[in-house]
Amino acid sequence: MQAYRVNPGQQIAGLERVEVADAADAAHSTLGPFEVRVRVHAVSLNYRDLMVVKGQYRAVKPGAVVPASDGAGEVIAVGAAVKRFALGDRVVASFFPNWTQGGPTTENTGGALGGEGDGMLAEQVTLNEAALVAVPAHLSYAEAATLPCAGVTAWNALFVEGRLKPGDTVLLLGTGGVSIWALQLAKAAGLRVLITSSSDTKLARARTLGADETINYRSQPEWQEEVLRLTEGRGVDLVLEVGGKDTLARSLASARMGGTVAIIGGVSGFDGQINPALLIGGAKRLVGVFVGSRTMLEDLARFSASAKIKPVVDRSFGFEQAREAFELMEQAGHFGKIVINVTA
Amino acid sequence: MQAYRVNPGQQIAGLERVEVADAADAAHSTLGPFEVRVRVHAVSLNYRDLMVVKGQYRAVKPGAVVPASDGAGEVIAVGAAVKRFALGDRVVASFFPNWTQGGPTTENTGGALGGEGDGMLAEQVTLNEAALVAVPAHLSYAEAATLPCAGVTAWNALFVEGRLKPGDTVLLLGTGGVSIWALQLAKAAGLRVLITSSSDTKLARARTLGADETINYRSQPEWQEEVLRLTEGRGVDLVLEVGGKDTLARSLASARMGGTVAIIGGVSGFDGQINPALLIGGAKRLVGVFVGSRTMLEDLARFSASAKIKPVVDRSFGFEQAREAFELMEQAGHFGKIVINVTA
Amino acid sequence: MQAYRVNPGQQIAGLERVEVADAADAAHSTLGPFEVRVRVHAVSLNYRDLMVVKGQYRAVKPGAVVPASDGAGEVIAVGAAVKRFALGDRVVASFFPNWTQGGPTTENTGGALGGEGDGMLAEQVTLNEAALVAVPAHLSYAEAATLPCAGVTAWNALFVEGRLKPGDTVLLLGTGGVSIWALQLAKAAGLRVLITSSSDTKLARARTLGADETINYRSQPEWQEEVLRLTEGRGVDLVLEVGGKDTLARSLASARMGGTVAIIGGVSGFDGQINPALLIGGAKRLVGVFVGSRTMLEDLARFSASAKIKPVVDRSFGFEQAREAFELMEQAGHFGKIVINVTA
């Protein structure tokens, strides 16, 4: 069996495909009672995966790690006590394999895939049955692979931490994987969506996905003013803040009184100082969103199925092209998700 | 100015249209500082209004009362301190004129229109500006008149008390005003909808409005079994229980573990004993919903506008046909709302 | 090793103490990787345990079952992968061994101890580490044994489902295990407590535990009127309804507008019809509480420790006196909890 391994401190060039002997054996060896063996079909990339590969991510286990948190595949072996899945089932793995329900704790967020634990960029992986969720029938493996990190982060921000209700307005920054997932979820849930980009082409594409209002932040650098204009001075109920130079203060200014800025791990980091007076006078919330639980992944899968949401895959690569996939991620110009097809 | 008055204890036949001299004068008299005078254009009927007319409703002020809680019209005069509205504004009145925000209290639910206070079945009414909400631009007066009681009740049940999230499943009983409002709201908010009726024609019509599954409770008297079958044994997240013979136990059986049965004032009342063991073993909630606040009406109006929801008006009557409208309500065979056009 | 076994359909008299050979061996056999072996020191009884013994409880596994959900003891062996506990740790078992966090589901409430799974009335038990919680230092084994069912049920009703805040008022019915736990928790959390009993002696004792108001329901059979009088006509924020003849309608009448009646498995069952109009007009909630999750047990243990709550043990029995303990439970005259000391 083959898998990719990150060699610490070597950037993308150091990412190497290796033969993993013991893991190949594992398919034939006796699994633990609750373990499931999965043949991975597709992996999707997140910016965090790039950080892991480049040695910029903190929470990585010592030694070589198999990167990528998000993957979907087929059950090829099950342990003696496994009840949730059977051979042939199509499954997707949960970002935090120990976080089943409820809120995050230090305990349940340990061992995240592709970081503190090995990830999905391998031909086969072995996981506890509790870490897996069934793939909705309308999704391909490639599409399903986009759910665990980007999809769940968007879900958590909008409907768990954000507590949005139908008719609320959300502001999305840029057209990366989380923002496009959020756009699709928001429209299917009856929300009004404002979205920003530096590209009119991408904004036009966002409109075809249902965006109600688009803002080119290059031509409108004071885009928070446009947000206020489009909301009759009120501001939006939630901003999904994905990071960037000088965005945070503008995001806070864009939120309504009592509104929320949900902040997720960002492409280019954050800078600029936050003025706490903005939070107090507006009774606003600045909330860190750290992916989510398996229950959120199940809720997302269920909603994607009932609303027939097809995640947007920007470009797909073969298993041998993993480095190219990470390089595209580094260029940060994609619209939606980047996918690696592990098994043809 | 003319208005209808309920003569206590006389059934529908006792409903009479009278000339109200002092109210006619009121249009010209000085309004209180926060009062707004409205020329009513349309009224919609609820079962509760029928109960008031028939003397079956408890919370009615002594003496003759102007019936009907729900009406929409045009602002024709404003008090000196009124800030929220101006002449010519299209407005709809809130069921509880004193319940602005937050949860219900004995204090803020006092003085409900068409019960403890005079209602909307009049050519003109005077209300505090705090009791009014702007009509969304895409709605006619007749459509807007369906929001305050039926629409808000459905909103409260689904999104406030029910706390539903996208992808959840709701069961609606019958095709009356609240159920059809709930159907439209639920679909626009990304919920899955099951609906029951004794008429295949009405079920077909519900499908055109987006219902995912339909159940004819006449051909399937044990309809809760069909609900469980359609949800793979899990049950629905919320039942909107509008009353009826032997429905409550079936509704409880239809709800999932930890699910909710929202119970609203019913057409034919409730009977049958509730077995509390059903609630305990399933950790279920049985929640009384009593219309809602002005904030809920505003949220409903905002969502209706952004989702372009057009309320379903079953049949319209002229102002002089008010009795016929109540008689149709009594027959309980309508689909959606019954409206009286007060001003041509 | 010895354990008690329920012989189906034989009432208390059929409860027998048997030598369990394989279980005795288990202490020496290799445990599963996440299993923990516990020497039980004390067990507390709940009415549900009596129902199991008398064959009146539905959710019981086929064949003989070891009764009693609630027990505390000492870790005497751990599986290879166990991280949460070490030899010698004092632990208490969670009622639902699979319900860790979040809300109840059919999946996580399966296998309840002393019902669908074997219980704690045994000298030794083997459980997954995820099903155990550390005993707070200030509690004896006997006291700790009262937490899982009675304590967690009270916690869930007051602070999870009931969402009570400081200064709210709660009505407790009777002086059984759940009610007395609720009394102690409520007072330590800054709630106002009204409690009922047919015994002035017990009411006096409740006052020494902090009850603010006491009502003898024998001398005041219309006790809901007294509740309203003591709350200036408003009603209480939450009623903890433990069942009994004709109590439910009175409990609903005792709750304030928008208030909650939390209903738990009851001593003498429920009767009397619920009038849904009481729920609707008052916008009240009738909520089934089915014990709770391990997280709730942890929260309860943490609060008990910080507030130095000592659970009330009514009477203790030796391991050989288990039948007498169940007989006392059947008489229903206790104040607080009945405990069986398994290991001296």
Add this chain to the structure above:
Amino acid sequence: MQAYRVNPGQQIAGLERVEVADAADAAHSTLGPFEVRVRVHAVSLNYRDLMVVKGQYRAVKPGAVVPASDGAGEVIAVGAAVKRFALGDRVVASFFPNWTQGGPTTENTGGALGGEGDGMLAEQVTLNEAALVAVPAHLSYAEAATLPCAGVTAWNALFVEGRLKPGDTVLLLGTGGVSIWALQLAKAAGLRVLITSSSDTKLARARTLGADETINYRSQPEWQEEVLRLTEGRGVDLVLEVGGKDTLARSLASARMGGTVAIIGGVSGFDGQINPALLIGGAKRLVGVFVGSRTMLEDLARFSASAKIKPVVDRSFGFEQAREAFELMEQAGHFGKIVINVTA
């Protein structure tokens, strides 16, 4: 009648006591239908009031303003339609006279007392009945005057935004009015309290009020490490952040995973940059708290009464000593609240 007036841009020295002729007349003139005339007995100061006096606060109406949001007094006249109060009633005013229930909006937070509207540092004031709350019987006017801003802010942070439950741990920074209110509320509600100060004397006094752990931030400048030590590495559930040099990053580090930092208007402002990664990786919330609604003031008053909480008044001044009171506030060395007795 006399009142104090802030002369814009003149610092504390510019605060002057003036005879207000028209207001004095108002007591005898006809009140608006919902207005209530109050003879003010006591006023308490908040740091925001000092900012108003010094011209450092933004939201102040043009021209001279009567300062101080918080005051309590006696009803001496009522408008024709007033129902909530009668002559002689003891009342306290709500910080935001238009925010009755629910969440904050631009609309309901307009007209705050002592800022956008005239405040309480006057012998008589006229307010809408909806802006007043009854003073609990166990409180003097001086004590009651501490509820509206400091007390409600603490309540909102702990129990509304903070959603704390019994047994949770809170960290309080310093011994100003809000922190001491929070200390008293937290202990009465069964919370564990950590508190910081630069004075061992004040920490000792905090212990007599129930503080569980005290930290001298002068001797322990890295006080966040001490917080983690005292919580076994977990961090606290909520930090009540009142501002100060370099405190915010330490407060964020002190909060547990998924925990909250509630940030309120601060004594010395905030500085230091927030690292958003702290929010994301810990899934933490940074929440602005802007006093609260009348419902929160009522909840606070009710809890204060049932828990017999006596607010801590640091020092009292006579009406003619208002400048001295503001000067003491400026020195920022007080423990609890500073009060001005308006009427002997």
